[in-house]
Amino acid sequence: MSVSRPAPEPPAGPEAQEHQRTYQVRTFGCQMNVHDSERISGLLEGAGYVPAEEGDADVVVFNTCAVRENADNKLYGNLGQLARVKESRPGMQIAVGGCLAQKDRDTIVAKAPFVDAVFGTHNIGALPALLERARHNDAAQLEILESLEVFPSTLPTKRDSVYSGWVSISVGCNNTCTFCIVPSLRGKERDRRPGEILAEVQALVDDGAIEVTLLGQNVNSYGVEFGDRGAFAKLLRACGSIEGLERVRFTSPHPAAFTDDVIDAMAETHNVMPQLHMPLQSGSDKVLKDMRRSYRSGKFLGILEKVRRQMPHAAISTDIIVGFPGETEEDFQATLDVVEQARFATAFTFQYSKRPGTPAAELPDQLPKAVVQERYERLTALQDRIAAEENAKQVGTTVEVMVTAAAGRKSEETGRLSGRSRDQRLVHFSVPDGAPVPRPGDLVTVPVTSAAAFHLVADPATPADYSLRRSRAGDAWDRSQADSCGVPAPAAEGAARAGVSLGMPALPPRR
Numbered sequence: 466m467s468v469s470r471p472a473p474e475p476p477a478g479p480e481a482q483e484h485q486r487t488y489q490v491r492t493f494g495c496q497m498n499v500h501d502s503e504r505i506s507g508l509l510e511g512a513g514y515v516p517a518e519e520g521d522a523d524v525v526v527f528n529t530c531a532v533r534e535n536a537d538n539k540l541y542g543n544l545g546q547l548a549r550v551k552e553s554r555p556g557m558q559i560a561v562g563g564c565l566a567q568k569d570r571d572t573i574v575a576k577a578p579f580v581d582a583v584f585g586t587h588n589i590g591a592l593p594a595l596l597e598r599a600r601h602n603d604a605a606q607l608e609i610l611e612s613l614e615v616f617p618s619t620l621p622t623k624r625d626s627v628y629s630g631w632v633s634i635s636v637g638c639n640n641t642c643t644f645c646i647v648p649s650l651r652g653k654e655r656d657r658r659p660g661e662i663l664a665e666v667q668a669l670v671d672d673g674a675i676e677v678t679l680l681g682q683n684v685n686s687y688g689v690e691f692g693d694r695g696a697f698a699k700l701l702r703a704c705g706s707i708e709g710l711e712r713v714r715f716t717s718p719h720p721a722a723f724t725d726d727v728i729d730a731m732a733e734t735h736n737v738m739p740q741l742h743m744p745l746q747s748g749s750d751k752v753l754k755d756m757r758r759s760y761r762s763g764k765f766l767g768i769l770e771k772v773r774r775q776m777p778h779a780a781i782s783t784d785i786i787v788g789f790p791g792e793t794e795e796d797f798q799a800t801l802d803v804v805e806q807a808r809f810a811t812a813f814t815f816q817y818s819k820r821p822g823t824p825a826a827e828l829p830d831q832l833p834k835a836v837v838q839e840r841y842e843r844l845t846a847l848q849d850r851i852a853a854e855e856n857a858k859q860v861g862t863t864v865e866v867m868v869t870a871a872a873g874r875k876s877e878e879t880g881r882l883s884g885r886s887r888d889q890r891l892v893h894f895s896v897p898d899g900a901p902v903p904r905p906g907d908l909v910t911v912p913v914t915s916a917a918a919f920h921l922v923a924d925p926a927t928p929a930d931y932s933l934r935r936s937r938a939g940d941a942w943d944r945s946q947a948d949s950c951g952v953p954a955p956a957a958e959g960a961a962r963a964g965v966s967l968g969m970p971a972l973p974p975r976r
């Protein structure tokens with residue numbers, strides 16, 4: 466479908482022929498969106514675009530989310546600002562994709578007629594062609610597919626990180642949680658074949674990655690499409706035999722589909738990390754029923770118990786929604802009770818907000834904002850206390866940290882570097898005087914000397930307390946630096962200050 470609207474002037478003259486078009490992708494939303502954005506970057510680079518300097522892009526792509534609160538306001542606010550930039554920049558194009566585009570396709574074109582291309586979650590691969598057609602036809606191009614034609618992993622990807630990568634094992638979801646828009650936007654679950662997944666993991670490892678995160682809306686039901694209920698456990702075990710792959714993670718499992726064979730595979734596969742992110746959403750069985758989540762709090766806690774029996778030091782994190790319609794003080798108290806028992810290392814906590822198009826938006830008893838806010842504050846205070854207590858237990862232990870490129874603001878002030886422990890805790894560490902400095906992707910082993918709710922600190926007293934293992938991932942990082950600037954990068958100096966982001970999605974702990 467194409468929609469007529471005043472189109473930007475294409476660049477003209479010899480300069481236009483020499484000019485290599487630049488792009489920027491702005492991502493809102495979940496891990497799946499961040500991963501899709503890597504594919505969008507890969508596609509655009511495959512089509513000859515190059516990454517733009519900040520604020521200087523010929524093509525800006527918004528990869529949108531319909532799950533998060535205010536996603537549409539945020540998008541239109543951003544688009545409004547960009548419209549003014551576009552007016553003064555002939556040839557500039559704006560594209561909108563992702564869940565919100567899938568859901569609100571026509572509204573986007575009506576509200577923001579200066580947008581050049583709108584594409585859905587099932588046809589990311591069409592983006593370069595849509596941009597080209599929009600330029601050629603002087604008309605906005607809108608293309609949304611209702612079902613997946615090409616599995617997204619077959620599209621080229623530009624990974625955010627050379628040392629860590631994500632691999633989609635499935636897309637879509639067969640569940641019908643009443644607060645969630647994913648099933649209607651991403652469709653029924655589609656599983657990739659294990660051979661294809663393992664080939665992609667192997668390719669990442671061959672490229673230098675030592676960490677891989679397997680990604681799906683509900684990884685525990687992986688295999689349902691091709692009739693193998695044990696497929697996810699087998700996939701984890703198969704990852705264990707990939708030489709050079711040091712850290713395997715996955716997200717997200719669903720408690721209802723979590724089976725013991727997965728716990729066994731986690732515990733018995735040397736490179737599957739002692740870490741589990743499993744969404745609780747509510748500790749009240751009544752609210753879970755209203756959410757149409759088919760497990761109950763007892764089952765959830767039972768899974769944690771089994772995981773900890775086999776992996777005593779596993780760090781467990783979760784997602785919780787506060788203020789679901791009809792949630793009583795008693796229901797909320799049940800959530801606090803489960804949180805107290807579960808001892809989560811981290812919790813992503815959300816205040817419920819109506820998502821148009823979801824069954825929960827139609828439920829009576831939507832709670833007043835003030836009630837939700839007050840409960841939210843009580844929940845986060847409790848979780849912060851638990852996180853601080855759990856992190857404090859790490860003081861005195863020794864952790865292996867995979868160094869990441871992005872140093873936090875605090876680390877920059879203190880001169881510490883940062884990374885993730887095997888159980889995914891954020892660790893800020895210092896390098897003793899005279900000791901070798903690691904590159905992103907290298908592994909250091911350091912003693913934890915202090916802790917806070919959201920991070921650990923490791924300040925080795927002497928070089929003897931610090932060990933560095935240079936990894937293939939660090940070598941790959943060196944190569945990527947050399948490729949990007951044309952000068953072979955020195956192995957260590959300045960490594961931690963490069964602007965390559967960590968492969969894991971950087972979700973805020975709460976909002």
Ligand code: SF4
Pocket residue numbers: 638639640641642645646647648682683719
């Ligand atoms: S399991 Fe529920 S919350 Fe998760 S994607 Fe499926 S429907 Fe949404």
